[in-house]
Amino acid sequence: MFGLGLNRLRRLAALPFMLERGRLTKRYPPAVREKVQAWCSIIDPIMDAPGEETRERLIEVAGIDDGEELLFGLVHENPGCKLLSADKTAMRALRNAPQLQDVHASLCGRVACLESVLLALLEMAGTHTVIHAVGLVRPYNIMLNSVFSRGTETPLAECQAGLSSYIQHLRSEVGASFLVDFARP
Numbered sequence: 001m002f003g004l005g006l007n008r009l010r011r012l013a014a015l016p017f018m019l020e021r022g023r024l025t026k027r028y029p030p031a032v033r034e035k036v037q038a039w040c041s042i043i044d045p046i047m048d049a050p051g052e053e054t055r056e057r058l059i060e061v062a063g064i065d066d067g068e069e070l071l072f073g074l075v076h077e078n079p080g081c082k083l084l085s086a087d088k089t090a091m092r093a094l095r096n097a098p099q100l101q102d103v104h105a106s107l108c109g110r111v112a113c114l115e116s117v118l119l120a121l122l123e124m125a126g127t128h129t130v131i132h133a134v135g136l137v138r139p140y141n142i143m144l145n146s147v148f149s150r151g152t153e154t155p156l157a158e159c160q161a162g163l164s165s166y167i168q169h170l171r172s173e174v175g176a177s178f179l180v181d182f183a184r185p
Contacts, residue, residue, distance in 0.1 A: 006042060012067050013045035034135050046070065050077050057100060061149045063093025075110055076103045081185040082180065083107070091174045104178070111172055112180040115143065119163040120182040 018024045019033045019040075028036075037084065046075075051056070058069040068090035075081045091111070094104050121130050131152050138144040147162035148154050164181025171179060 007044075009043050010046045011040060011043045013047065014039045014067070015045075016090045028137070028140055032140065035136060046074065048074060050074050053102070054066065058103070059093075061093050061097045061100065063091045072103060072107065073156065074125070076106045081105075082110045082112065084114070084117060088113070088170060088173075091170070091178070095174045095178065104175070107176045108175065111178060111179060112182075113167065115147075115163045115166040115170070116179060117183055118147070119160060121161070122159055127154060127159055128152055130159075 003178065012018075014022075016037060019028075019037055024033065049070060050058075054073040054077060055069055058064050058073055059066070064072065065087075068087050069087065070083065072090070072094060073082055075083045091113075094100055094107070097104075118130060118134070121133075131148050131154065134141075134144050134148065138148060143166055147159050147166070150158075
């Protein structure tokens, strides 16, 4: 899907620890964390880091945490990389930091938000499949609860409209060209 195999995906190396002892333990119940732990054993961790100068520039900006600093930095320094991020706070912080205009520009068209991926999946797999796939996490995510408000009874057009609204709002905050547009070839 999206031209990527599992062998090309990477995740934060700290994710298993975040699921066991970090803030994710307070946000998600054991069933959700166990599911993500299982994915951690399949998807290799990121073992690289951006250069020190890039890291320092990113980490000094309020709203960009250690994880996004690593991810934004690696994507900035590696033009062939793309990023899936749900951290809208970090995206906004990057956009609004004048000293990071070059980093923001280099990431344009290479960052996908969760809503864009879900919209593409809806069009490929249908409402029923996507709703079942996100079912475990839906009670803990405001956007998922809003978009799939009637569960499997939520009409496809309603889901698409909801996701499109979230995407358009985020584009207005982070720049129209910042997010990957899956509609374009």
